[in-house]
Amino acid sequence: MEGWRTNRRVFWTFFTPPTAWLVLFFLAPLALVWGFSFGEKRGLVEIAINGTLENYVRALDPLYLRIFAKSFWFAALTTLICLAVGFPVAIAITFAPSRWKPILLLLTILPFWTNLLIRTYALIAVLRTRGYVNFTAEWVWEKTNAALGWVGLGDLQLVGERFEPFQMLYNNTAVVFGLVYVHLPFMVLPLYAALDRLDRSYLEASLDLGAGQIRTFASVVVPLALPGIVSGVIITFIPALGSFLTPDLLGGTDSQMIANVIERQFKSANDWPFGAALSFILMYVTFFALALRAVTSRGRSAMEAA
Amino acid sequence: MSATTRRPPPGPLEYGRRAWMRLTLLATFVFLYAPIATLVAFSFNDSRRNIVWRGFTLKYYEKAWNNDSLLEAFTNSLTIAFASTLASTVLGTLAAVALWRFRFPFKGPHEAAMALPIVIPEICMGVAMLVFFARIGWPTGLPWPLNLGAITIAHISFSFPFVAVVVRARLASFNRELDEAARDLGASEWQAFRDVLVPWMSPGLVAGALLAFTLSLDDFVITFFTSGPDTVTFPVKVYSMVRFSVTPEVNAASTILIAITLVITSVALWMQGRTAARRADGSGGVTEAGSADG
Numbered sequence: 121m122e123g124w125r126t127n128r129r130v131f132w133t134f135f136t137p138p139t140a141w142l143v144l145f146f147l148a149p150l151a152l153v154w155g156f157s158f159g160e161k162r163g164l165v166e167i168a169i170n171g172t173l174e175n176y177v178r179a180l181d182p183l184y185l186r187i188f189a190k191s192f193w194f195a196a197l198t199t200l201i202c203l204a205v206g207f208p209v210a211i212a213i214t215f216a217p218s219r220w221k222p223i224l225l226l227l228t229i230l231p232f233w234t235n236l237l238i239r240t241y242a243l244i245a246v247l248r249t250r251g252y253v254n255f256t257a258e259w260v261w262e263k264t265n266a267a268l269g270w271v272g273l274g275d276l277q278l279v280g281e282r283f284e285p286f287q288m289l290y291n292n293t294a295v296v297f298g299l300v301y302v303h304l305p306f307m308v309l310p311l312y313a314a315l316d317r318l319d320r321s322y323l324e325a326s327l328d329l330g331a332g333q334i335r336t337f338a339s340v341v342v343p344l345a346l347p348g349i350v351s352g353v354i355i356t357f358i359p360a361l362g363s364f365l366t367p368d369l370l371g372g373t374d375s376q377m378i379a380n381v382i383e384r385q386f387k388s389a390n391d392w393p394f395g396a397a398l399s400f401i402l403m404y405v406t407f408f409a410l411a412l413r414a415v416t417s418r419g420r421s422a423m424e425a426a
Numbered sequence: 427m428s429a430t431t432r433r434p435p436p437g438p439l440e441y442g443r444r445a446w447m448r449l450t451l452l453a454t455f456v457f458l459y460a461p462i463a464t465l466v467a468f469s470f471n472d473s474r475r476n477i478v479w480r481g482f483t484l485k486y487y488e489k490a491w492n493n494d495s496l497l498e499a500f501t502n503s504l505t506i507a508f509a510s511t512l513a514s515t516v517l518g519t520l521a522a523v524a525l526w527r528f529r530f531p532f533k534g535p536h537e538a539a540m541a542l543p544i545v546i547p548e549i550c551m552g553v554a555m556l557v558f559f560a561r562i563g564w565p566t567g568l569p570w571p572l573n574l575g576a577i578t579i580a581h582i583s584f585s586f587p588f589v590a591v592v593v594r595a596r597l598a599s600f601n602r603e604l605d606e607a608a609r610d611l612g613a614s615e616w617q618a619f620r621d622v623l624v625p626w627m628s629p630g631l632v633a634g635a636l637l638a639f640t641l642s643l644d645d646f647v648i649t650f651f652t653s654g655p656d657t658v659t660f661p662v663k664v665y666s667m668v669r670f671s672v673t674p675e676v677n678a679a680s681t682i683l684i685a686i687t688l689v690i691t692s693v694a695l696w697m698q699g700r701t702a703a704r705r706a707d708g709s710g711g712v713t714e715a716g717s718a719d720g
Contacts, residue, residue, distance in 0.1 A: 124528045137520050138540075138590070141582070142540060142583075145582070147539065150550075153550075205450075212441060215439060226695075230688075231459075234462060235683055235687065238664070241664070245468070304454070305458075320439060362547030362548065400550075406546060
């Protein structure tokens, strides 16, 4: 690597265009939003940046605190479910025969490459009252009813008088279901990466010395895979917390997350300063989570070096 | 010892052969793929109700094709994706080379700033772009394709850091002696860049460009905040159709988009596999790529 002074002309040629672009079309917009978060709305489009903290104070209103709490709860629940489902999947891929591994990994990554909107739409088509799940359920209901009638129990209406479709959409369960559906690959990949590096002789030693599978898992696999677990948890949690599309399309009026409130401030409610404050709070939470990840991974490598 | 011995029961570490592990794996993949598979399958279904299979048809593709606003959105998306890919590949490559080759003050913060567009929530970036273009008075109502400028700029901003990451990963395996040799033999800065570095980077450039293309084509949230009534992209159009109703036409349009991304991704993965294989050969990829260049 050479110092930038050794060849200034070349350095500036490579350095200037991307840096200028980043400053002009990314950092400047962010700075503008940051400025607006300390501003006050005067009139329809006019905003005075006067250093007020009122927008941040307003975010502490119980109404918005509840939405923050709900977003955290949704994201945490999603992360937990992804961890519970992702761990066996990651183990299964790690210990699969080597010719199957690339295929299984590809199958895990592939949904990433499918448009998020389309995946969410696919869930709607499956879960809505006239969707495939309910259609299957209705078919099962009809057959059961017919079978009951055939054995002479038809009059008892054991499975209900009419088929009532399940209301699976536009509620909190649908949002968490959708979030898990979208974020599961985020969890599996770091878990797989950690498990794949794991020295198998530790597992063999543990099993040889009489520990059962469960004990080996709890006191050998989990501690050794901890960096991967932390990484997976944070990588899943961050995008889940900031989700907009999933709660927007799958949720009801009661399942709004932070991103939906932010969107409303900028589109229909037209309160930019407040929306700016909310989006920076979301950003600070993200930075905090990323810093946590950096710290844990650094502590880990320091421990390994020692 | 007969030839027909049964397979032994799974060993303690052969988790992949345990029934419940296989079942979990199967259930997960069904969970991940069943919704998309039904969506694709029912785009060919000859029934408006979208539930019962009534035979194969392409009429919803025909309908989607004859839907002018859908087609216009699709054209917009492709135009933006091409422009954004071109610019992000150039900017990303410049950034990767600058960070790989030079030491300079505040390099750490610079790298962190470059990673920001990758890590911040999409919604934050979306509102930033909305506020920015509204505030600087970005002209609206320009003739096509200039009216797509704002969306294209936003797409470049979140795509080029990804390209920089991909290209820099490729540069990490570059042997700096090749560059020195080129200079010793009298190559100028530009010649060394064009004839030595670019051929070496080329798999990274292609992978980065394909990534930028899919990112742009797939983006909904950031585009949603920068698009106006006459600058609708394909995902934004699909979004408004989805809000309205679930129809086989949307299935057909979605299937087309899935197919495009799948093709691009397979090409990218195939290229990556090829470079990995070539690197494993140990022979100089430079000469090969260089001769293809010349």
